[in-house]
Amino acid sequence: MSDTPADRLARATPPTLARKVRGLSDRTIAWIFVAPTILLLLAINIFPLIWTIRLSFTNYRANRPNEPVEWVGLRNYERILTDPDIWQTMQATAHFLFWTLVLQVLIGFTLAWLINRKFRGNDLMTTLIVIPMMLSPAVVGNFWTFLYQPQIGLINYAVEFVTGIPASSFTMLGSVTLAPWAIVIVDTWMWTPFVMLICLAGLRSIPDYIYEAAEVDRASKWRQFWTMTVPMVLPFLMLAVLFRGIENFKMFDLVVLLTGGGPGDTTLLSSIELKREAFEKWRTGYSSAYAIILFVTVFGLASIYVKALNKVKER
Amino acid sequence: MSAYSVTEPSKLSKWVAGALVVAYTVITLLPLVWIISTGFKTGPDSISYPPKVLFSPSIEGYVNLFTDRTRATPEQLATMPPPDNFVDEIVQRRGEVVTGPSRFGERFLNSVIIGFGSTALSIFLGTLAAYAFSRFKVPLKDDLLFFILSTRMMPPIAVAIPIFLMYRQLGLSDTHLGMILLYTGVNISLAVWLLKGFIDEIPREYEEAALIDGYTRFQAFRKVVLPQAATGIASTAIFCLIFAWNEYAFAVLLTSGNAQTAPPFIPTIIGVGGQDWPAVAAGATLFLLPVMIFTILLRKHLLRGITFGAVRK
Numbered sequence: 001m002s003d004t005p006a007d008r009l010a011r012a013t014p015p016t017l018a019r020k021v022r023g024l025s026d027r028t029i030a031w032i033f034v035a036p037t038i039l040l041l042l043a044i045n046i047f048p049l050i051w052t053i054r055l056s057f058t059n060y061r062a063n064r065p066n067e068p069v070e071w072v073g074l075r076n077y078e079r080i081l082t083d084p085d086i087w088q089t090m091q092a093t094a095h096f097l098f099w100t101l102v103l104q105v106l107i108g109f110t111l112a113w114l115i116n117r118k119f120r121g122n123d124l125m126t127t128l129i130v131i132p133m134m135l136s137p138a139v140v141g142n143f144w145t146f147l148y149q150p151q152i153g154l155i156n157y158a159v160e161f162v163t164g165i166p167a168s169s170f171t172m173l174g175s176v177t178l179a180p181w182a183i184v185i186v187d188t189w190m191w192t193p194f195v196m197l198i199c200l201a202g203l204r205s206i207p208d209y210i211y212e213a214a215e216v217d218r219a220s221k222w223r224q225f226w227t228m229t230v231p232m233v234l235p236f237l238m239l240a241v242l243f244r245g246i247e248n249f250k251m252f253d254l255v256v257l258l259t260g261g262g263p264g265d266t267t268l269l270s271s272i273e274l275k276r277e278a279f280e281k282w283r284t285g286y287s288s289a290y291a292i293i294l295f296v297t298v299f300g301l302a303s304i305y306v307k308a309l310n311k312v313k314e315r
Numbered sequence: 316m317s318a319y320s321v322t323e324p325s326k327l328s329k330w331v332a333g334a335l336v337v338a339y340t341v342i343t344l345l346p347l348v349w350i351i352s353t354g355f356k357t358g359p360d361s362i363s364y365p366p367k368v369l370f371s372p373s374i375e376g377y378v379n380l381f382t383d384r385t386r387a388t389p390e391q392l393a394t395m396p397p398p399d400n401f402v403d404e405i406v407q408r409r410g411e412v413v414t415g416p417s418r419f420g421e422r423f424l425n426s427v428i429i430g431f432g433s434t435a436l437s438i439f440l441g442t443l444a445a446y447a448f449s450r451f452k453v454p455l456k457d458d459l460l461f462f463i464l465s466t467r468m469m470p471p472i473a474v475a476i477p478i479f480l481m482y483r484q485l486g487l488s489d490t491h492l493g494m495i496l497l498y499t500g501v502n503i504s505l506a507v508w509l510l511k512g513f514i515d516e517i518p519r520e521y522e523e524a525a526l527i528d529g530y531t532r533f534q535a536f537r538k539v540v541l542p543q544a545a546t547g548i549a550s551t552a553i554f555c556l557i558f559a560w561n562e563y564a565f566a567v568l569l570t571s572g573n574a575q576t577a578p579p580f581i582p583t584i585i586g587v588g589g590q591d592w593p594a595v596a597a598g599a600t601l602f603l604l605p606v607m608i609f610t611i612l613l614r615k616h617l618l619r620g621i622t623f624g625a626v627r628k
Contacts, residue, residue, distance in 0.1 A: 024532065026450075026452075027452075029447070029533075030447040030453050032443075033446060034443075034453055034459070036440050037441065037443070037444040037503055037507060040440065040499060040500055041466055041500060043496075043500070044474075044496065045469070045474060045500060047477075048477035048481065049477075051480070052473060052474065052477050055476065062476065111336065111339060114332040114336050115332070117332040117333070118324070119330070119336075120333070121333070122336070123614075125336050125340050127611055129340055129343060130610060131344070133621075134606050134610045135561065135606060135607075136560070136561035136562075136563065137563060138567075139561075139581050139582075139599045139603065143595065143596070146353075146592055146595070152363070152364050153366075154346075157364070167364070189343065197617065198626055201626050236626060239622070239625060239626060243621075243622065246468055249470075250469075252471065252563075252564045253564055257563075257582055271470050274473070279475075287476065288476055291470065291473030291476065295468070295469055295470065295473055299465070299468055302468060
């Protein structure tokens with residue numbers, strides 16, 4: 001072995017110190033390695049969360065830092081839960097959540113099922129289909145407002161081309177009935193590939209011999225699909241729904257750029273309303289309470305859902 | 316494999332499936348093709364009806380994206396020297412003069428600085444933590460891992476309020492450092508979970524052999540584990556980068572000028588009477604391009620990255 005400067009230094013240092021450095025116990029190393037991450041998460045996530053909880057009991061306004069802050073107890077929570085406008089945003093969020101999940105699951109699963117036929121070029125198609133979900137939601141949302149323009153947009157033109165309804169007679173983003181569907185369409189366009197990828201992984205995890213056995217038993221294709229394919233993909237599908245559900249519950253960027261919550265309040269999702277309260281009306285205390293309610297809702301729903309998911313997995 | 320298998324789909328069903336998937340792909344990529352092509356249209360071509368599929372390409376959109384211009388009177392134009400580059404030529408033909416560079420370049424650079432800065436920090440901290448979680452008995456390991464994951468459930472706006480107040484106090488608002496720390500805080504959960512999965516797959520025997528050879532833990536980590544985990548680290552880095560690259564909510568709430576990234580900027584590109592669509596499309600194209608390339612490079616690790624390693628292909 002060569003005699004490096006480090007070796008010489010090691011010999012020169014008192015043996016106790018050298019042993020200490022060399023022999024850092026695994027436990028110490030573990031702490032040194034984990035601590036920075038935990039500290040950063042405490043500073044960027046937990047500390048702000050606790051601060052939000054504290055603010056939610058006050059009437060603080062961030063744009064007037066010099067005004068005295070009053071402790072208002074649970075009044076913010078009470079006002080939110082009895083405000084009919086809030087229930088309107090919850091309804092808009094539920095509509096968005098429900099239809100995006102239904103469409104993405106149906107289209108995503110079908111696509112995965114088709115791609116799993118292993119035709120030539122299926123890997124290339126998978127890669128191309130996946131591109132939309134990797135793009136910036138804000139930029140995508142902004143450009144879709146162009147595609148939705150009544151006079152010049154591609155969507156209205158396509159509708160006129162297919163159905164004959166004149167393009168200038170309807171505006172997707174400006175109409176109270178169409179706007180909620182316009183945001184559902186863009187979200188589905190962007191995120192169906194996500195569900196598709198996870199379903200594909202589920203389908204590929206099913207071993208061939210099961211089907212071979214079923215074929216020997218003369219089970220019909222239909223029966224094979226419902227008693228084998230669907231149950232075995234279900235845990236994967238549920239995981240996809242969990243991820244999409246959490247993401248769409250906090251949906252902000254895509255919809256802000258598409259409709260900004262309008263027309264009227266028809267596409268005012270909870271996150272957008274939260275942003276208005278916090279950074280436009282500057283009702284910091286009130287919006288903090290709102291944020292906590294949303295967080296608790298997501299967390300609660302997700303926990304219940306994960307329990308159900310684990311049950312399905314165990315079957 | 317045998318020549319005939321009962322599970323192999325028939326030729327016809329393969330054909331039908333292929334045709335349907337190709338049809339979906341064409342439809343789903345149409346908006347993307349439209350973005351890229353709009354970037355090469357002139358203003359009038361971009362808003363003609365019916366939409367123009369065939370057009371003579373122009374780089375006006377890109378010129379508009381990178382320059383600030385004002386309208387010039389014919390007299391002014393007559394006194395101008397003849398254009399010596401293509402940018403001046405295009406602009407002068409429209410009766411305008413260039414007054415300087417637009418802010419797009421600056422915003423794009425901010426995206427690069429913040430994206431790469433937060434990625435480097437996330438990977439550095441994430442690799443250390445992932446190694447510890449993978450190899451050592453960390454007290455409360457499962458709880459800590461779940462805690463790290465749960466930080467992703469919060470709506471960004473919910474923590475944005477106190478972070479906004481905190482950054483104002485610390486002088487971090489609208490700074491690169493502030494945004495790097497923030498995106499690292501958001502990305503680190505992904506980095507730890509993904510990297511732990513990759514490191515779990517490296518056999519422990521390699522390190523044990525190194526330890527017996529007289530390496531310290533640090534040396535074994537650096538010389539044995541890191542090279543083995545290199546591909547995993549690289550793909551994790553790209554996922555962190557893509558997230559920081561695309562993020563909008565924090566960027567729009569916490570930055571105003573100095574450290575603003577491109578996503579809040581692109582929708583504000585205004586021309587005469589509304590958005591300058593060729594310029595918006597040009598900006599979007601430049602901004603989407605790296606992500607599209609990464610997606611194609613990443614296709615093998617895609618599933619792991621988007622699901623925190625919860626699903627493996």
